[in-house]
Amino acid sequence: MKPRILLVEDDSDFAESVALNLEEAGFHMIGPVAGGLEAFAACEREQPDVALIDISLEGMIDGIFLGEQLAERGVAVVYLTGRFERALREGRSHAVALLAKPCGSDELIATLNQAMSAKQPAKTG
Numbered sequence: 001m002k003p004r005i006l007l008v009e010d011d012s013d014f015a016e017s018v019a020l021n022l023e024e025a026g027f028h029m030i031g032p033v034a035g036g037l038e039a040f041a042a043c044e045r046e047q048p049d050v051a052l053i054d055i056s057l058e059g060m061i062d063g064i065f066l067g068e069q070l071a072e073r074g075v076a077v078v079y080l081t082g083r084f085e086r087a088l089r090e091g092r093s094h095a096v097a098l099l100a101k102p103c104g105s106d107e108l109i110a111t112l113n114q115a116m117s118a119k120q121p122a123k124t125g
Contacts, residue, residue, distance in 0.1 A: 005028065008036075008052065009034070022112070034058055036066045039070075053070075054080060055081040056082070064090045067079065076116065079091050079099065080103065097118075099111055
């Protein structure tokens with residue numbers, strides 16, 4: 001079964017490029033979606049293995065909050081962001097990996113494969 005990747009990115013051109021590269025690499029893509037509410041809805045429908053999230057998102061829900069919530073639900077979180085310092089400060093406790101934009105396809109694919117290995121079961125209670 002192909003790993004299921006939720007892509008949360010509000011730059012549509014960048015998101016489409018990433019999605020195409022990951023599909024060609026054998027991942028099942030969910031999205032891309034541009035905002036937190038869309039991401040929560042996609043998670044309920046599709047149950048991704050990994051969420052690849054930009055920190056700066058359109059709307060009321062930012063990527064850090066989204067990542068925290070998805071990590072609590074057992075989704076491995078990888079931040080791909082231009083705001084790497086913020087990701088280090090605020091995302092390190094719940095993300096399995098942090099990547100700075102831009103990053104190469106090989107690095108992204110390797111990171112997603114590592115995230116699949118690090119995926120934790122959902123927390124209960």
